[in-house]
Amino acid sequence: xxxxxxxxxxGDAPDMLAAKVAIGIRDWRPDHAVGQISLPGCGADLGxxxxxxxxxxxxxxxxxxxxxxxxxxVISAAWKELLVKALEMGFDIASxxxxxxxxxxxxxxxxxxxxxxxHDVRIPTVAYPIANGKNRTGKRCLAVGTDCxxxxxxxxxxxxxVMQERGMKSTFxxxxxTGILITGQGVPLDAVIADFMxxxxxxxxxxxxxxxxxxxxxxxxxxxxxxxxxxxxxxxxGQPDALILCHEPTREHMRGLPGFDLxxxxxxxxxALPLAxxxxxxxxxxxxxxxxxxxxxxxxxxxxTKVEEEMGLPAxxxxxxxxxxxxxxxxxx
Amino acid sequence: xxxxxxxxxxGDAPDMLAAKVAIGIRDWRPDHAVGQISLPGCGADLGxxxxxxxxxxxxxxxxxxxxxxxxxxVISAAWKELLVKALEMGFDIASxxxxxxxxxxxxxxxxxxxxxxxHDVRIPTVAYPIANGKNRTGKRCLAVGTDCxxxxxxxxxxxxxVMQERGMKSTFxxxxxTGILITGQGVPLDAVIADFMxxxxxxxxxxxxxxxxxxxxxxxxxxxxxxxxxxxxxxxxGQPDALILCHEPTREHMRGLPGFDLxxxxxxxxxALPLAxxxxxxxxxxxxxxxxxxxxxxxxxxxxTKVEEEMGLPAxxxxxxxxxxxxxxxxxx
Numbered sequence: 001x002x003x004x005x006x007x008x009x010x011g012d013a014p015d016m017l018a019a020k021v022a023i024g025i026r027d028w029r030p031d032h033a034v035g036q037i038s039l040p041g042c043g044a045d046l047g048x049x050x051x052x053x054x055x056x057x058x059x060x061x062x063x064x065x066x067x068x069x070x071x072x073x074v075i076s077a078a079w080k081e082l083l084v085k086a087l088e089m090g091f092d093i094a095s096x097x098x099x100x101x102x103x104x105x106x107x108x109x110x111x112x113x114x115x116x117x118x119h120d121v122r123i124p125t126v127a128y129p130i131a132n133g134k135n136r137t138g139k140r141c142l143a144v145g146t147d148c149x150x151x152x153x154x155x156x157x158x159x160x161x162v163m164q165e166r167g168m169k170s171t172f173x174x175x176x177x178t179g180i181l182i183t184g185q186g187v188p189l190d191a192v193i194a195d196f197m198x199x200x201x202x203x204x205x206x207x208x209x210x211x212x213x214x215x216x217x218x219x220x221x222x223x224x225x226x227x228x229x230x231x232x233x234x235x236x237x238g239q240p241d242a243l244i245l246c247h248e249p250t251r252e253h254m255r256g257l258p259g260f261d262l263x264x265x266x267x268x269x270x271x272a273l274p275l276a277x278x279x280x281x282x283x284x285x286x287x288x289x290x291x292x293x294x295x296x297x298x299x300x301x302x303x304x305t306k307v308e309e310e311m312g313l314p315a316x317x318x319x320x321x322x323x324x325x326x327x328x329x330x331x332x333x
Numbered sequence: 334x335x336x337x338x339x340x341x342x343x344g345d346a347p348d349m350l351a352a353k354v355a356i357g358i359r360d361w362r363p364d365h366a367v368g369q370i371s372l373p374g375c376g377a378d379l380g381x382x383x384x385x386x387x388x389x390x391x392x393x394x395x396x397x398x399x400x401x402x403x404x405x406x407v408i409s410a411a412w413k414e415l416l417v418k419a420l421e422m423g424f425d426i427a428s429x430x431x432x433x434x435x436x437x438x439x440x441x442x443x444x445x446x447x448x449x450x451x452h453d454v455r456i457p458t459v460a461y462p463i464a465n466g467k468n469r470t471g472k473r474c475l476a477v478g479t480d481c482x483x484x485x486x487x488x489x490x491x492x493x494x495v496m497q498e499r500g501m502k503s504t505f506x507x508x509x510x511t512g513i514l515i516t517g518q519g520v521p522l523d524a525v526i527a528d529f530m531x532x533x534x535x536x537x538x539x540x541x542x543x544x545x546x547x548x549x550x551x552x553x554x555x556x557x558x559x560x561x562x563x564x565x566x567x568x569x570x571g572q573p574d575a576l577i578l579c580h581e582p583t584r585e586h587m588r589g590l591p592g593f594d595l596x597x598x599x600x601x602x603x604x605a606l607p608l609a610x611x612x613x614x615x616x617x618x619x620x621x622x623x624x625x626x627x628x629x630x631x632x633x634x635x636x637x638t639k640v641e642e643e644m645g646l647p648a649x650x651x652x653x654x655x656x657x658x659x660x661x662x663x664x665x666x
Contacts, residue, residue, distance in 0.1 A: 131559040133590050190528040197527050197562045222565075225612045226464040229530045229566035236558035257466050260611070271607070278593070279558045 002094045002119050002184040003062035004029075007051065007086075008036045011079055013044035013068040021096060022046055022067025024182045028157045032184070034059040036067075039078055044068065053086055063119075065181055066095040075099055084110045094119035096177030121180040122188050124200070131198035131237050133279060138208025140280075141330055142240040143218040143289065144272045146262045148227060148255045150248040151291035151318075152218035153179055155326070158318035159244075160215045162327045169212035173204050175234065179217045189219055190230055197230060201237025213330060218246070222271055223263045224254055235272060239279045242286045242330055243272055245311075249303055250294040265311055286329040288315040335427045335452050335517040336395035337362075340384065340419075341369045344412055346377035346401040354429060355379055355400025357515045361490045365517070367392040369400075372411055377401065386419055396452075398514055399428040408432055417443045427452035429510030454513040455521050457533070464531035464570050466612060471541025473613075474663055475573040476551040476622065477605045479595045481560060481588045483581040484624035484651075485551035486512055488659070491651035492577075493548045495660045502545040506537050508567065512550045522552055523563055530563060534570025546663060551579070555604055556596045557587055568605060572612045575619045575663055576605055578644075582636055583627040598644055619662040621648040 008022040016023065025033055026046045035051035038044070046067075051059065064086045070079065075097070083093060083101075087110035095101050101118040102108060111118050141159070143152035156172055157179075163170035172179070174186025187200045205214045216238050220227030245268050254260035263271070269285050276283040288307055292300035300317060307315040314325040341355040349356065358366055359379045368384035371377070379400075384392065397419045403412065408430070416426060416434075420443035428434050434451040435441060444451050474492070476485035489505055490512075496503035505512070507519025520533045538547045549571050553560030578601050587593035596604070602618050609616040621640055625633035633650060640648040647658040 133558045133593060190526075192527050193523075194525050194527060194530050194563045194566070195523040195560065198559055222608075223611055225466045225569035226531055227528065228569050228608075229562035229564075230527045231562075232555075232565040233527070233562035236561050260466060274604070275555070275561075278556055 002181070003092055004032045004184055005034045005061055006032050006063050006065045007053070007056040007061040007091070008033050008046065008048065008067040009064050009082075010036055010038045010042050010044045010046070011066070011068045011070065012039045012041045014071070015043045019044040019046065019068045021065070021178050021181050024178050025065065025067065028161070028182050034061045039082065053082075053089055053091070057089055057091070061091065063092040063094050066093070066097060070097055070099065073099055075104055080104065080106055083107055087111050087114050087116045090114060090116060092117040092119065094121060094181060096121045096181055098122070121177050122191050124188055124192050126203065128187070128192060128196040128200035128203050130195060131202050136202070136205070136207045136239060137210060138212045138214065139241045140205055140214045140216060140238055141242040141244060142216045142234055142238045142276070143244045143246050144231065144235065144268065145218060145221045145246040146223065146265065146268050147221050147248065147251060148224050150246045151289060152246045155244055155246055155289040155318055155323065156215040156217050157182070158323035159326055159330070162323045163213065166327070168327070168331070169209055171212070171214050173214050173216045175201070175204070175217045175219050186217075189233070190227070194229070197233030198237030201234055202239070205238060216240070222275070223268070225257065225260070232275070235276050236279045240276050240283050241280060242284055242333060243276060244287050244289055244326060245269060245285060246289045246291070248291040265307065269311070284333055285313065286333060287313050287326040289326065290315060290317050292317040292320060335514070336425055337365045337517055338367045338394055339365050339396050339398040340386070340389040340394040340424070341366050341379065341381065341400040342397050342415075343369055343371045343375050343377045343379070344399070344401045344403065345372045345374045347404070348376045352377040352379070352401045354398070354511050354514050357511050358398065358400065361494070361515050367394045370397075372415065386415075386422055386424070390422055390424070394424065396425040396427050399426070399430060403430055403432065406432055408437055413437065413439055416440055420444050420447050420449045423447060423449060425450040425452065427454060427514060429454045429514055431455070454510050455524050457521055457525050459536065461520070461525060461529040461533035461536050463529060464535050469535070469538070469540045469572060470543060471545045471547065472574045473538055473547045473549060473571055474575040474577060475549045475567055475571045475609070476577045476579050477564065477568065477601065478551060478554045478579040479556065479598065479601050480554050480581065480584060481557050483579045484622060485579045488577055488579055488622040488651055488656065489548040489550050490515070491656035492659055492663070495656045496546065499660070501660070501664070502542055504545070504547050506547050506549045508534070508537070508550045508552050519550075522566070523560070527562070530566030531570030534567055535572070538571060549573070555608070556601070558590065558593070565608070568609050569612045573609050573616050574613060575617055575666060576609060577620050577622050577659060578602060578618060579622045579624070581624040598640065602644070617666055618646065619666060620646050620659040622659065623648060623650050625650040625653060
């Protein structure tokens with residue numbers, strides 16, 4: 001559990017693309033961010049108040065979150081100087097970088113001296129159990145995709161936002177680095193030992209109120225040969241009552257796998273649903289989320305209308321239209 | 334890679350059941366075992382020559398293999414005395430125990446002093462890549478099961494034995510502790526980090542001669558909610574040309590999961606084959622291996638005949654009948 005609120009560190013990010021994590025926190029958990037802090041030459045700006053460490057401390061920030069990818073995979077001297085100063089002032093630091101904070105001697109020493117915590121959210125900190133498949137109370141919704149990176153996290157966060165607005169009981173359950181930094185907790189599923197993957201998902205989505213929904217962040221795809229095992233653990237460990245099918249219609253091949261075609265939405269439904277029903281016989285596919293960022297408004301509407309007719313399910317792009325109709329579909333089961 | 338030949342350590346095994354690993358090596362790689370060594374009170378006997386460490390050394394043994402489960406999960410003082418002596422004499426030690434050799438200070442110290450290697454085969458020693466799905470030369474056969482522990486390893490080893498006898502090119506590819514100790518190499522797949530599971534299977538089954546078969550040891554089951562992610566990585570990373578369906582017909586529920594029914598062989602076929610064809614469009618289901626240990630000879634024959642008719646595929650129990658007909662089916666594709 002990462003302590004909030006955050007100060008979002010943008011470092012010397014060359015552009016906004018590099019600041020994906022910080023943008024996610026700003027957009028989905030604005031209350032978590034008291035401000036941003038940049039180094040000279042930074043090309044990213046979240047539009048939050050630019051603060052010194054002192055000002056952020058004054059504003060109540062507990063954790064400095066690395067909101068940016070580091071250039072060349074190296075934690076530079078300029079970064080380190082600021083990070084050490086933050087630790088000396090009592091900030092915790094949280095990071096999803098490949099290079100771990102714990103591998104940097106100066107940071108470890110400063111954290112120990114000042115009683116601060118370094119959160120490397122790529123590394124599991126819990127000894128997860130082996131999944132037992134026992135029926136859990138409460139309801140669970142899992143986003144599954146025809147491919148990786150088609151908008152599964154976005155869909156779950158958008159649904160959670162609508163449910164909160166409507167006063168429904170819901171929790172977004174993060175299973176990846178960005179999701180964990182946004183919400184402050186979760187399971188870094190792709191870094192879990194194989195035998196414990198499904199158990200980690202059970203741990204993440206425990207018993208709850210009968211009318212509470214866990215919105216589980218999906219990972220990978222059952223059709224992506226590099227990561228399908230991780231997805232399978234979500235389908236079985238997540239014990240979903242509802243599946244949302246996610247798709248990006250302009251992609252020419254599976255991400256990173258030239259020559260591998262994407263499955264159709266029908267194929268995704270017919271593969272994922274029988275597997276999900278092994279862990280929850282009541283599971284249903286309730287809706288479709290399409291990432292239409294590469295289509296015009298007109299093309300997007302036409303595509304969504306066609307999918308909706310073909311599949312007999314609500315089909316929306318939550319970025320363009322909000323996730324209201326997906327939540328309606330959840331509420332109806 | 335564990336150096337052969339082995340001396341098989343039986344310790345103070347209460348009975349033969351506890352000596353599963355040693356039995357596997359004796360049965361499948363008899364040339365790997367120069368003899369056995371027991372402690373007082375041992376209730377297991379492989380029928381190999383009982384040797385002292387000195388005699389085993391003289392006979393050329395390179396590695397002492399822990400062929401037995403340890404009582405209460407503790408490496409006892411009596412074990413340690415013998416293991417330290419073995420290291421002092423230059424033996425390597427290999428173990429699949431949950432308690433790691435590397436966590437025992439006396440063993441680590443003796444190994445360092447005498448230049449010996451401690452092999453904890455539960456722990457991966459390779460930084461496996463992420464799977465890339467590229468088409469590999471050679472052929473691959475994967476055993477998939479309706480459940481865990483239905484005879485997948487046995488089936489692959491039995492097929493490998495027949496293929497060797499026939500002068501065919503084949504390699505048994507171990508993916509679990511017992512298989513790794515039997516063959517001296519492999520990937521402990523259930524201990525691999527989630528993101529690298531499929532890549533580890535690709536690493537294990539590389540390019541080979543066009544007429545060479547890898548016989549890949551299966552793990553878990555696509556229908557076992559605790560371990561299905563590991564199985565999925567085998568189905569996709571293994572790029573199988575052929576699947577063998579494995580089943581145990583008397584089991585009342587999925588192993589360790591009361592209330593979870595086993596799927597039918599038809600359901601296994603219809604789930605596994607489309608998934609396997611994502612990584613190898615030419616994949617076929619070629620045969621069925623049934624573990625009939627809990628059936629009489631007559632019941633077994635009747636069951637196999639029925640399955641063979643229903644599925645239109647050769648169905649055998651390799652323990653009763655050998656794996657010849659499964660190999661015939663492989664050779665025919």
